[in-house]
Amino acid sequence: MSMYLNKDxxxxxxxxxxxxxxxxxxxxxxxxxxxxxATLGTLLDEKGRVSSFPMIDELQKRCMNSESxxxxxxxxxxxxxxxxxxxxxxxxxxxxxxxxxVASVATAGGTGALFIAIHNYVEDNQKLLxxxxxxxxxxxxxxxxxxxxxxxxxxxxxGKFNVDGILDKAIKEAERxxxxxxxxxxxxxxxxxxxxxxxxxSALIKGLNALNxxxxxxxxxxxxxxxxxxxxxxxxEVIDSTKMKFVTLLACSLSKTLGLYGYRLGAxxxxxxxxELQEFEVSxxxxxxxxWSNPNHLGIRIFNEIMADEFLVKSLKKYLKDQIAxxxxxxxxxxxxxxxxxxxxxxxxxxxFFITFKHEEAGEHAKLLRNVMNIYxxxxxxxxxxxxxxxxxx
Ligand code: PLP
Numbered sequence: 169m170s171m172y173l174n175k176d177x178x179x180x181x182x183x184x185x186x187x188x189x190x191x192x193x194x195x196x197x198x199x200x201x202x203x204x205x206a207t208l209g210t211l212l213d214e215k216g217r218v219s220s221f222p223m224i225d226e227l228q229k230r231c232m233n234s235e236s237x238x239x240x241x242x243x244x245x246x247x248x249x250x251x252x253x254x255x256x257x258x259x260x261x262x263x264x265x266x267x268x269x270v271a272s273v274a275t276a277g278g279t280g281a282l283f284i285a286i287h288n289y290v291e292d293n294q295k296l297l298x299x300x301x302x303x304x305x306x307x308x309x310x311x312x313x314x315x316x317x318x319x320x321x322x323x324x325x326x327g328k329f330n331v332d333g334i335l336d337k338a339i340k341e342a343e344r345x346x347x348x349x350x351x352x353x354x355x356x357x358x359x360x361x362x363x364x365x366x367x368x369x370s371a372l373i374k375g376l377n378a379l380n381x382x383x384x385x386x387x388x389x390x391x392x393x394x395x396x397x398x399x400x401x402x403x404x405e406v407i408d409s410t411k412m413k414f415v416t417l418l419a420c421s422l423s424k425t426l427g428l429y430g431y432r433l434g435a436x437x438x439x440x441x442x443x444e445l446q447e448f449e450v451s452x453x454x455x456x457x458x459x460w461s462n463p464n465h466l467g468i469r470i471f472n473e474i475m476a477d478e479f480l481v482k483s484l485k486k487y488l489k490d491q492i493a494x495x496x497x498x499x500x501x502x503x504x505x506x507x508x509x510x511x512x513x514x515x516x517x518x519x520x521f522f523i524t525f526k527h528e529e530a531g532e533h534a535k536l537l538r539n540v541m542n543i544y545x546x547x548x549x550x551x552x553x554x555x556x557x558x559x560x561x562x
Contacts (some may be wrong), residue, residue: 178311179324186546192542203542204506204560209358209392210429211396211491211558219494220427221487223480224470229468239455239467240415242453244274244435248468251475252435253358256391256420260404264439267411268472270339271445273439273452274463278392278421281436283350283459284308284419284459285388288451290315290349297337297350301515301524301552303390306351327516328367335375341413342383352389355397356520359546359554361499363397363518369406377413392421396495397519407439415440422471426486430461433467450482492519493541498557526551538546 170199179245182561186207193205213219241401243249247271257264275281286309290296295318298306302322310317320337324330334350342348352372364372376385394400407416408441418437423429456462474480495555501524507514511525529531534547 176314178308179227180310181311184545189286189538189546192538193542196542201542202542204559206557207504207544207546208559209556211424211427211495211521212561214494214561216561218427218429219448219470219491221474221476221484223483224426224428227470227480228466231466231473235460236466236469238460238465240274240468242395242456242462243449244272244468246465246545247273247472251362251438251472252420253437254475256418256435256437257404258401260401260408263408264404266441267408268300268441269445270439271449272435273355273449273456274468275419275434275436275456276432276463277423277434278390278419279434280432280456280460281417281419281421281434281464282388284307284436284452284455285348285419285457286310286315287313289386289388289415289417291345291347294345294347294349295341297334297341297348299353299357300350301352301360301464301548302353303392306486319526322360323362323515327476329362329364330449331368331371331375334372335379338385339379340378342379342385347384347386348379349386351388351390353392353497354403354516355391358393358520359522359524359548359552360515361517361520362515363399363520364402369402370410372514373406373412374409377411379514380414386416387416388419389416390419393424393520394420394427396492396521398492400519411441412439413441415442415444418544421466426471426474426484428467428470431464431467433464433471436480493518495557498560500562502515502555502560506555507545509537510545510555521556523557524548525553525555527553 190207193203197203211219252272295316296310298317299322300319309315320334321330338348379385416439420431420435465554511527513526515524517523530547530553531550537543
């Protein structure tokens with residue numbers, strides 16, 4: 169027991185395994201071995217470099233001046249927030265703006281967006297509902313603010329997306345805590361690559377609407393991989409035709425969309441028929457001010473520059489389409505050529521950066537793959553093996 173460290177400081181949990189495995193794989197590669205490194209969640213091009221929107225270097229030069237060296241506005245400014253809303257809603261923009269109250273603040277990546285959402289929308293007596301298979305950082309963010317979590321089963325016994333199970337869990341938590349906040353990561357769920365269908369979204373929204381008539385419901389929708397799914401705006405299609413009555417907070421990331429992981433840029437967007445926009449904006453700004461203070465000014469200017477130019481927007485959409493095709497090609501290769509070594513069964517993959525295989529004793533199997541075949545994958549909960557097709561370069 170430390171005498172100096174705060175008693176609430178978090179000391180358990182492992183966020184470094186993936187980086188450790190990546191380092192080991194690279195060292196083996198440097199020593200002249202043929203290695204399959206499928207550890208990191210960063211999209212690499214066919215030459216093993218971080219894949220970014222090709223115009224980024226030129227935009228960076230154009231946008232770097234004395235203004236971008238100075239502080240940005242705390243919430244990123246109206247131009248950036250309007251641009252983010254425009255990018256996220258795309259062709260549903262006008263009709264959704266007619267139906268819903270919408271506001272946005274710039275954040276330090278998708279992680280920053282999740283941080284604000286959890287910080288300001290989960291009460292102390294609540295348990296934040298997160299998927300049992302999912303990004304491990306949800307729990308870490310919550311625990312770092314002394315908030316508790318509970319996990320819903322994302323897939324049922326038949327491997328289907330578990331709308332009924334999620335609603336069941338939400339109802340029980342709402343009855344207990346008199347409010348419920350849940351995270352859904354869609355499309356291109358990390359780590360399975362599942363993307364919800366229109367039918368599943370409709371059923372979930374109807375169920376949450378019913379619950380919201382008794383208790384406040386907050387849905388945090390993690391859109392980190394939104395631009396890497398073939399059907400990527402299903403949620404917006406559904407809320408355009410079915411009135412969503414609860415509060416949704418969209419956690420958006422430009423890390424992956426632009427290939428600017430280190431710039432730490434994203435947004436948290438409030439969407440609801442309930443008008444609590446002022447509360448959202450004021451509380452978000454104060455949380456930003458008290459944490460990272462203000463967002464990356466250069467990144468904001470780059471994104472605003474893209475959105476101001478139709479040609480650049482078209483080029484970005486084309487770049488993203490090419491990345492989806494690249495991921496699809498890699499997925500086919502992995503399933504055809506390596507599937508047998510990784511495991512017989514895998515979660516239904518539709519889109520995104522990862523495929524997850526099911527394997528008893530996943531930790532031991534991952535070790536065997538490393539030692540015998542030089543294949544580096546991430547074991548999860550000793551039950552699954554996450555193969556990062558995004559960083560797998562043949
Ligand atoms: N959500 C999921 C599911 C992720 O996998 C990640 C990053 O890997 C994030 C959010 C956060 O992204 P960012 O790098 O923009 O903070």
